Amino acid sequence: MPPKKTSGQVVISLENIDAYRGFIVTWFADAATTYLINQRLDRNIKESLSDLCAQAKNYVESLKEADKERACSRIPLPLTGNDIKTKSLYDVCKCPDLICNENPSSMSLQPALSLEFIEYIKTFNPQITQKFLKREVIKIEDRLHGLAVIGADITHTYTVRRGVEQEWGYTFIEVPNPGAIDYRKLSGMIKTVVRSVLNNEGSRASVLVGVASVLVLIYGRNLYENVQRSPINLEFLRLSMRKGGNKAMVKAFEILSPSGIALDISRMGLASPLYSMFSNYPKNSGPARNFVEDLARAIIVYNSLKTTEEIYKALRSLTSENIRNDLHRNYGDTWRDIFDKLLQVRV
Secondary structure, eight states, rough: OOEEEEOTTTTEEESGGGGGGGGGGHHHHHOOOHHHHHHOOOOOGGGHHHHHHHHHHHHHHHHHHHHHTGGOOOOOOOHHHHHHTGGGGGGGHHHHHHHSSSOOOEEOOGGGGGTSSSSOOOOOEOOOEEEHHHHHHHEEEEHHHHHHHHHHHHHEEEEEETEEEEEEEEEEEOOOOOOGGTTTHHHHHHHHHHHHHHTOOOOOHHHHHHHHHHHHHHHHEEEEEEEHHSOOEEEEEEEETTTTOEEEEEEEEEEEEEEHHHHHHHHOOOOHHHHHHHHOSSOOSSSSHHHHHHHHHHHHHHHHOOHHHHHHHHHHHOOOOHHHHHHHHGGGHHHHHHHHHTTTTTO
């Protein structure tokens, strides 16, 4: 039986998960179930626990095969001083043991997974007005904790330092029917685009257009049907911590909708060259980066206003030998194929 709510406390569990959507911990857990078994997180997930258990083990084994030395020391979340005391709870390799537990227990909701709560809160019992530490009030089922940590590892896309601040970025692509496509491939290609663009200080416009190109490549002719059924959203969670600090913060939670742009890219026949450019975003400023950014903005303008002027303006810049040479330096042998496909645009 799942753990029960005790006096003045609440336990977030698979039994009552629908009531706690939107929290960081459930957002990560939702990403885990979607990626591992193509199923969104709700109370019906209990019927798929055996499959979820097996896929969690397979995920950890794949990490070990890719990097045996560091697989079990990777921490996908920013840890504060309070987290360091329980660092082992964030060990991705131990998560399958929690997820596969047939006799679940509860634990305190850990600091790195409860950043939206202040340190002292009132209990969930309205008759008790005294404030308590959040770890005394909010508990979580260990299976759900294991899912959240694996979900953090799955969605962790980049870690960058800007001045005294370090930022952790997480991405989750929300699709209407993850089982209808190769969701893992979709997720991996999107992470490649986001990581490449943001690690090299590209714009949100480039992220959006790059992600939209992935949707076209994965869905193909079924894109319109799926977008009509339900919009496809890219969700960003950004966490940050100052150097030498002891407090992690939620910097932003953003939702981008690339569906309409994806439909335009599909009609223009540009998905392949766009993905090639944005998944390998230029590392240095210069003509190549300027061209990629100009093209991204032109596509967004086209999506909003349905005017082709900006797209033709961006493509006309390819007559410049200086721009073509810099693009060739950045994209090497793939540039000729990218160039040819760009010139076949249909608008």
